[in-house]
Amino acid sequence: MDYFLTEDQKMIRELARRLAQEKVAPVVSELDEKEEFPWEIIKELGQADLFRVFVPEEYEGLGGKTFELCLVTEELSRICSGVAVSYAASALGSLPIILFGSETQKKRYLPQIASGEKLTAFGLTEANAGSDAAAIETTAVRRGDKYVINGTKQWITNGGEAEIYTVIVMTDKKKGSRGASAIIVEKDTPGFSFGKKERKMGIRASATTELVFQDCEIPAENVLGKEGMGFIIAMKTFDASRPGIGAQAVGIAQGALDVAVGYARERVQFGQKISSFQAIQHMLADMATQIEAARALVYATARMIDSGVKDVAKESAMSKVFASDMCMKVTVDAVQVLGGYGYMKDYPVEKMMRDAKITQIYEGTNQIQRNIIALHLIKEAASRTKK
Numbered sequence: 426m427d428y429f430l431t432e433d434q435k436m437i438r439e440l441a442r443r444l445a446q447e448k449v450a451p452v453v454s455e456l457d458e459k460e461e462f463p464w465e466i467i468k469e470l471g472q473a474d475l476f477r478v479f480v481p482e483e484y485e486g487l488g489g490k491t492f493e494l495c496l497v498t499e500e501l502s503r504i505c506s507g508v509a510v511s512y513a514a515s516a517l518g519s520l521p522i523i524l525f526g527s528e529t530q531k532k533r534y535l536p537q538i539a540s541g542e543k544l545t546a547f548g549l550t551e552a553n554a555g556s557d558a559a560a561i562e563t564t565a566v567r568r569g570d571k572y573v574i575n576g577t578k579q580w581i582t583n584g585g586e587a588e589i590y591t592v593i594v595m596t597d598k599k600k601g602s603r604g605a606s607a608i609i610v611e612k613d614t615p616g617f618s619f620g621k622k623e624r625k626m627g628i629r630a631s632a633t634t635e636l637v638f639q640d641c642e643i644p645a646e647n648v649l650g651k652e653g654m655g656f657i658i659a660m661k662t663f664d665a666s667r668p669g670i671g672a673q674a675v676g677i678a679q680g681a682l683d684v685a686v687g688y689a690r691e692r693v694q695f696g697q698k699i700s701s702f703q704a705i706q707h708m709l710a711d712m713a714t715q716i717e718a719a720r721a722l723v724y725a726t727a728r729m730i731d732s733g734v735k736d737v738a739k740e741s742a743m744s745k746v747f748a749s750d751m752c753m754k755v756t757v758d759a760v761q762v763l764g765g766y767g768y769m770k771d772y773p774v775e776k777m778m779r780d781a782k783i784t785q786i787y788e789g790t791n792q793i794q795r796n797i798i799a800l801h802l803i804k805e806a807a808s809r810t811k812k
């Protein structure tokens with residue numbers, strides 16, 4: 426399908442596609458097997474200016490666009506979504522600064538992120554606060570011109586590898602969700618360390634780690650927006666980042682379809698290529714159609730965000746939920762097309778199926794996305810009735 430990309434967008438997509446083929450494909454199994462953070466590849470992406478795509482031009486970026494971020498994430502995910510998420514999590518960690526940072530904060534951090542010199546991470550989740558993000562227990566207490574942070578964040582992508590962390594903390598527990606704040610924490614700050622590094626089902630090249638704060642003192646000027654804005658910042662960040670998860674899902678599914686089609690054209694059973702069996706053809710046709718539908722939704726949402734539409738929570742949730750459910754189904758079907766070979770590590774589809782699962786879980790589970798969509802539908806209907 427033609428999405429009428431600009432020449433620049435085509436160039437960015439080609440560059441990401443080429444790097445994924447040349448630099449990621451040869452090491453994808455090794456990264457997965459060893460659960461190794463892909464530093465060499467991250468450096469290559471930085472040198473190719475791909476971290477600049479999601480940073481505004483004023484801060485040494487190429488425009489700060491969601492659409493371009495989705496293109497790069499999709500192309501990397503086609504080959505290895507562990508690499509893709511290490512890249513995209515840096516956009517997630519940067520978004521609170523891009524959307525809510527002061528001029529000083531933007532000037533200090535964004536150019537280093539744009540160059541790929543420093544990765545970022547976003548820390549919200551805790552052991553007792555997953556979907557119920559307002560239940561976070563990590564506190565930041567104001568003392569003079571500093572905040573003192575205590576608590577532990579868990580499952581933070583790029584944890585330990587990133588230099589810059591945007592973290593959601595409770596500054597006034599009494600106020601509930603209005604008592605949270607977003608604060609920037611730099612890696613080498615005393616009192617900030619990294620706990621358990623998780624071993625995972627998929628996206629194993631990415632780092633998922635605890636962030637541990639013990640009397641960690643942060644200058645008050647590192648607060649993003651104002652004290653009490655933490656949840657608004659987190660929610661607006663997710664609204665802008667969820668199409669990126671959609672793009673990750675589209676990329677994984679496309680990669681799985683590519684392998685399945687190639688395999689079906691080679692594998693001979695009953696004296697003929699399995700691609701000549703209608704049962705296989707229909708599976709491939711459904712996979713391709715579902716991928717295209719998800720891609721169209723993700724791209725349309727990214728374009729809405731880039732054109733400045735203010736409330737994209739519903740569309741953002743729709744693109745994440747649709748693309749990730751599609752991805753899970755398509756990767757399972759890809760394994761089926763390959764039969765027993767699909768189950769073996771010699772072929773990439775088993776990894777793709779493992780990688781697909783996370784897209785239904787992180788940045789808000791698909792149940793939570795459906796809650797968001799339904800809430801918006803009901804609100805929209807109520808406001809129509811009022812008129």
Ligand SMILES: Cc1cc2nc3c(=O)[nH]c(=O)nc-3n(C[C@H](O)[C@H](O)[C@H](O)COP(=O)(O)OP(=O)(O)OC[C@H]3O[C@@H](n4cnc5c(N)ncnc54)[C@H](O)[C@@H]3O)c2cc1C
Nearest residue numbers: 547548549550555556580581582633786787788789790792
């Ligand atoms: C690999 C990985 C990387 C991650 N990276 C990050 C990161 O970089 N930063 C970060 O802050 N977090 C990160 N997370 C956390 C992730 O966002 C959470 O796992 C997710 O939000 C769900 O929280 P939970 O796992 O605690 O599930 P829970 O909230 O405990 O949910 C368990 C089940 O109950 C369902 N459920 C819960 N509440 C409701 C409800 N109200 N209605 C219907 N169903 C409901 C859920 O959908 C789910 O099926 C990561 C997680 C993983 C696994």
